[in-house]
Amino acid sequence: MCNRYSAILIRLFAAMILMSAGAAASAAGQAIRPDDTGLSKESVFAVPTPKVYSYGTAQPGEGKVLPRAYQGAPPQISHDISEFLPITSQSNLCIACHDQPGEWGKKLEAGAATPMPPSHYTDLRNAPGKVTDQMINARFNCNLCHVAQTNAPALVENTFPSGHRR
Ligand code: HEC
Ligand code: HEC
Numbered sequence: 001m002c003n004r005y006s007a008i009l010i011r012l013f014a015a016m017i018l019m020s021a022g023a024a025a026s027a028a029g030q031a032i033r034p035d036d037t038g039l040s041k042e043s044v045f046a047v048p049t050p051k052v053y054s055y056g057t058a059q060p061g062e063g064k065v066l067p068r069a070y071q072g073a074p075p076q077i078s079h080d081i082s083e084f085l086p087i088t089s090q091s092n093l094c095i096a097c098h099d100q101p102g103e104w105g106k107k108l109e110a111g112a113a114t115p116m117p118p119s120h121y122t123d124l125r126n127a128p129g130k131v132t133d134q135m136i137n138a139r140f141n142c143n144l145c146h147v148a149q150t151n152a153p154a155l156v157e158n159t160f161p162s163g164h165r166r
Pocket of ligand 1: 059060061062063064065066075076077078079081084085093094095096097098111112113114142143146
């Protein structure tokens with residue numbers, strides 16, 4: 001009995017030694033250079049000047065609605081917002097155009113602002129099922145979720161096909 005156990009133990013130890021030797025050998029084979037650790041193509045020690053990218057210049061009413069990343073994703077802002085920022089507690093110009101619950105379900109005229117959807121009038125924390133007639137303040141800072149698109153190329157190509165528009 002005793003002998004059988006020690007034979008098993010010896011085999012186990014031998015296997016462990018072989019495994020750790022293998023791991024050390026493969027780690028030594030593919031050392032990671034500091035330049036290869038991030039998405040930047042430059043050395044981590046370089047201080048590159050970032051390229052300048054710009055936002056679209058279409059004004060509200062001229063913008064072309066952008067495809068949605070996936071169903072339920074906050075739509076990207078299709079127009080210039082430089083004149084409407086910053087959003088402060090005193091001033092939110094986004095609401096001036098987008099707070100139009102009366103337009104829900106109606107066909108929008110060309111150039112009309114898309115009404116904020118019923119989800120923005122629902123207190124998801126305290127009364128999730130109830131659509132109110134007031135925008136819920138948790139949505140006040142639009143830029144928390146909605147962003148305008150720049151002409152910056154994607155750092156990593158995205159092959160996820162959503163095909164979702166609205
Ligand atoms: C002067 C009116 C006006 C103001 C102010 C305005 N918008 Fe818009 N917005 C529009 C119109 C009109 C559209 C329809 C598409 C277009 O013309 O770009 C639109 C489209 C959008 C869309 C795209 C909706 C979709 O279905 O894809 C988002 C998101 C949006 N606006 C967010 C904002 C945010 C956030 C602000 C404030 C920083 C803002 N808007 C300020 C008029 C306005
Ligand atoms: C917490 C995140 C969040 C905030 C803050 C937020 N939104 Fe949205 N918004 C969304 C999401 C997610 C959608 C798409 C899903 C949906 O309908 O709820 C959306 C949809 C929209 C749409 C498209 C409606 C349609 O019928 O296609 C408009 C316009 C919009 N939001 C405007 C605004 C404006 C203006 C503000 C600021 C007053 C704002 N949102 C704040 C997440 C947000």
